[in-house]
Amino acid sequence: MSLLEIENLTVEFGGLKALSNVNLEVNEGDFLGLIGPNGAGKTTLFNAITGVVKPSDGDINFEGKNIKGMRPDKIALRGISRTFQNIRLFPKMKASENVEIGIIRVPQYSIHDAILGLPKQRNKDKENYEQALRHLEQVGILEYKDAYAGELPYGIQRRLEIARAIATNPKILFLDEPAAGMNNDETKDLINFLSKLHKDTGITIVLIEHHLDVVMELCKNIMVLNLGSTLAYGNPKEIQSNPDVIKAYIGERRQKTNV
Numbered sequence: 004m005s006l007l008e009i010e011n012l013t014v015e016f017g018g019l020k021a022l023s024n025v026n027l028e029v030n031e032g033d034f035l036g037l038i039g040p041n042g043a044g045k046t047t048l049f050n051a052i053t054g055v056v057k058p059s060d061g062d063i064n065f066e067g068k069n070i071k072g073m074r075p076d077k078i079a080l081r082g083i084s085r086t087f088q089n090i091r092l093f094p095k096m097k098a099s100e101n102v103e104i105g106i107i108r109v110p111q112y113s114i115h116d117a118i119l120g121l122p123k124q125r126n127k128d129k130e131n132y133e134q135a136l137r138h139l140e141q142v143g144i145l146e147y148k149d150a151y152a153g154e155l156p157y158g159i160q161r162r163l164e165i166a167r168a169i170a171t172n173p174k175i176l177f178l179d180e181p182a183a184g185m186n187n188d189e190t191k192d193l194i195n196f197l198s199k200l201h202k203d204t205g206i207t208i209v210l211i212e213h214h215l216d217v218v219m220e221l222c223k224n225i226m227v228l229n230l231g232s233t234l235a236y237g238n239p240k241e242i243q244s245n246p247d248v249i250k251a252y253i254g255e256r257r258q259k260t261n262v
């Protein structure tokens with residue numbers, strides 16, 4: 004059984020079919036890339052899986068259970084975590100506090116314990132802080148633990164988002180354009196860091212990215228969406244030489260980036 008199975012998924016916004024009969028299987032440990040032109044439906048697919056938008060048709064099975072239409076918080080508790088295209092950190096909170104928010108998803112002590120500041124609450128707070136530091140270390144930004152998120156360099160903020168997402172201890176991680184707005188050095192750092200994260204933790208990752216070098220280097224398989232439908236699926240070599248993909252997307256990206 005696959006970890007995630009998407010069957011004939013359709014998402015409509017008014018008269019617009021953002022996704023049309025999309026099928027996808029993700030196995031445990033996969034590193035899957037999701038590419039395609041602007042408006043192809045990539046983020047909509049993430050939004051449907053994470054419960055942010057309601058599909059009009061099809062099924063989304065995670066660990067054999069249909070999660071289609073479930074609330075985002077319930078889906079997150081099943082082990083599905085994500086980052087967003089636009090950074091969504093709490094800028095006036097410290098880096099460590101942003102990660103603690105990822106850890107404290109379910110009440111860990113009663114309101115009574117919290118109001119009275121009982122040892123159970125104090126111990127849990129200390130454990131959460133220590134765990135947050137471990138995640139900051141995991142993504143290589145421990146030195147920024149006391150810095151305010153909004154004051155961090157862009158590439159570090161992106162890593163902090165990933166630290167917060169993995170703090171929920173997910174079984175699958177969806178990354179929506181983690182290299183967006185990064186310069187070449189930051190992009191190279193990101194490739195190395197994601198490769199190490201995947202190797203060290205074995206976590207299943209699905210990655211949307213327009214920086215094709217990131218996708219080609221990291222992903223074992225790639226799904227190409229175009230106009231809400233699957234245009235192609237294959238390994239990086241197959242995708243780069245697929246004439247339909249070159250015509251619909253890669254050719255245009257090469258022109259834009261002079262690759």
Ligand SMILES: Nc1ncnc2c1ncn2[C@@H]1O[C@H](COP(=O)(O)OP(=O)(O)OP(=O)(O)O)[C@@H](O)[C@H]1O
Nearest residue numbers: 016019020021039040041042043044045046047048
């Ligand atoms: N909440 C929404 N309401 C109405 N239309 C939407 C909504 N979200 C997405 N769309 C539309 O659905 C289509 C797919 O959008 P989506 O954001 O999924 O594309 P994408 O492949 O992620 O694009 P990009 O690479 O630019 O991020 C687009 O035409 C978009 O305008």
